[in-house]
Amino acid sequence: MTTLAPSRPSFAASRLSFAGLLRSEWIKFRSLRSTFWSLVMIVGFAALISFLIVSEAMPASDVALPLAMQQDALAQGITQSVTFSQLIAGVLGVLIVTGEYSTGMIRSTMAAAPRRLGAYAAKILVVAVSIFVVGVIASLVSYLAVLPLLADRGIHVTPLDAVVMLGVLRASAYLALVSVFAVGVGMLLRSTAGGLATVSGLLLVLPIVLMMIPAEWAVNVEANMLTSLGADVLGLSSTVEAGEVLELFAKIAAWPAAAVALGGVVLARRDV
Numbered sequence: 001m002t003t004l005a006p007s008r009p010s011f012a013a014s015r016l017s018f019a020g021l022l023r024s025e026w027i028k029f030r031s032l033r034s035t036f037w038s039l040v041m042i043v044g045f046a047a048l049i050s051f052l053i054v055s056e057a058m059p060a061s062d063v064a065l066p067l068a069m070q071q072d073a074l075a076q077g078i079t080q081s082v083t084f085s086q087l088i089a090g091v092l093g094v095l096i097v098t099g100e101y102s103t104g105m106i107r108s109t110m111a112a113a114p115r116r117l118g119a120y121a122a123k124i125l126v127v128a129v130s131i132f133v134v135g136v137i138a139s140l141v142s143y144l145a146v147l148p149l150l151a152d153r154g155i156h157v158t159p160l161d162a163v164v165m166l167g168v169l170r171a172s173a174y175l176a177l178v179s180v181f182a183v184g185v186g187m188l189l190r191s192t193a194g195g196l197a198t199v200s201g202l203l204l205v206l207p208i209v210l211m212m213i214p215a216e217w218a219v220n221v222e223a224n225m226l227t228s229l230g231a232d233v234l235g236l237s238s239t240v241e242a243g244e245v246l247e248l249f250a251k252i253a254a255w256p257a258a259a260v261a262l263g264g265v266v267l268a269r270r271d272v
Contacts, residue, residue, distance in 0.1 A: 016112050021122035024112070028105075029096065029126050038092040039130075042085040042175075043138045049081040050142035051149075058153045065154040068163075071238050074155055075167030078142035079234055082171045085138070086178045086230060087203055089131050093182025094195035096127055097263075101190050101272075110272045120267055124183050124260060131179040135172030163238045170245070174233045177256050178203070178226065184259025188266050203227050226255045 016024065029035055054077045065073065100106040113119035143159050150156070157164055186195040203226060210222035222228055229252045236245065 016118075018118055018122060021113055021119050022126060024109070025119070025122045025126040028100075029130060032096070032099065034095050034099070035092065038088050038095075039134050041088050042134055043141050045085050045088070046078070046081040046138035046142045047145040049084060050078050051145045053077050053080055054146040054149050054153065058149075058155075060152045061154045063154055064156060067157070068238050070155045070157045071161055071163040071167075073153075074143070074150070074157055074159070074161075075164045075238075076234060077146060078139045078159065078164075079167055079171035081138065081142065082135070082175050082230065082234060083227075085135075086175055086227070087200065089175050089179040090182040090199040090203055091196060092131075093127055093179040094186040094199055095192065096123065097183055097186030098190060098192040098195050102192060106272045116267050116272075117264055120187065120264060124180055127183055128176045128180050132172045132176040135175040136168060139168040139171065167236070170233050170236065173249070174230050174252060177252055178230070181226065181256035181259045184256060184261075184263040187263030188259065190266075224251060226252065 058073060058077065064070075100109060109119050110116055140159055159165060159168060182195070182199050185198050189195045189198060207222055207225045207227050210218045210225070229248060232248055233252070236248075
């Protein structure tokens with residue numbers, strides 16, 4: 001009498017689709033305590049900094065400003081907080097990756113997605129979209145915070161104004177790209193301390209050091225640092241040409257593209 005050998009389970013059928021990976025990454029993203037507090041800090045900083053900018057840097061006036069000046073003033077007033085909140089977005093992007101490595105959850109993630117890059121892409125997409133949406137929300141909350149001050153400063157436009165909304169979308173897109181850059185750095189280094197130090201150094205320390213060096217090459221390098229390019233985005237006026245905006249964002253996107261590519265190479269070649 002012969003016995004049948006038990007059939008081996010098929011793991012191929014149990015592998016997650018990309019939609020499943022997105023759901024998985026979204027659950028992990030929203031369940032982290034650091035995510036909640038980081039997003040709260042982005043919105044809170046936005047409201048506080050916008051209020052300080054409008055109340056201190058924009059003098060009261062009985063005369064309504066020209067429409068273009070109103071649009072630029074409001075757009076910059078409610079988006080300048082990105083200068084500070086980009087560091088929070090960077091910290092969160094690093095923690096989303098390195099937290100999995102520190103807890104060992106990354107093994108479960110890669111067991112469900114053995115090709116690895118699908119899970120990596122899902123993580124990047126979840127972080128980028130979430131930070132972009134929070135950036136838009138932060139700008140709207142900032143508008144509500146400064147609303148009582150606007151009429152006294154000759155500003156009567158709202159964030160629903162097309163020019164102002166474009167400024168909000170540009171700032172939010174930049175914030176999302178910073179978070180993607182941080183995800184790539186986190187995947188490349190796999191260390192919370194190393195990732196946070198690298199992102200903080202590139203966003204804050206290195207630009208300051210370069211500005212202190214009296215050399216042309218230092219000026220050129222500093223002008224193409226992520227934070228300098230971000231400042232250019234926040235300073236764009238309503239008269240800027242579309243080609244200039246695209247060129248600026250192409251330079252900004254080069255940073256997260258390089259970090260994500262290097263992180264992907266490390267993820268594909270090293271053990272988890």
